[in-house]
Amino acid sequence: MADVLSDACPGPIDFPVQGEHKYSMIFLHGRQDTGADFAEYLMNLRPSTNRSLSDLFPSMKFVYLSAKIRYSARFDHEFSQLSFAEAFSGEEILSQWYDI
Numbered sequence: 001m002a003d004v005l006s007d008a009c010p011g012p013i014d015f016p017v018q019g020e021h022k023y024s025m026i027f028l029h030g031r032q033d034t035g036a037d038f039a040e041y042l043m044n045l046r047p048s049t050n051r052s053l054s055d056l057f058p059s060m061k062f063v064y065l066s067a068k069i070r071y072s073a074r075f076d077h078e079f080s081q082l083s084f085a086e087a088f089s090g091e092e093i094l095s096q097w098y099d100i
Helices: 002-006 035-043 084-089
Strands: 013-015 023-028 060-065 069-071 093-095
Touching: 013 035, 023 035, 035 060
Parallel strands: 023 060
Antiparallel strands: 013 060, 069 093
């Protein structure tokens, strides 16, 4: 089951460029997060100028990737002892780039 879950990964979230595309910036989210959540947070930030990242960098393409859903070996019990629902209710199965 862990192998099946590791293949589940949402595609990248990217925002259209406002001007001529010259640069790309790729963002990686933190543990137990997703690219979509991270994108929503960053794209809604407004610094003191009250302008978005897209406004500040019109030739920049912003890409937000999502890590695969993986079993976390941090926990010392066997994955096979958990039901699918139990696994998703805790931290045993989560979005992470690598296992800590």
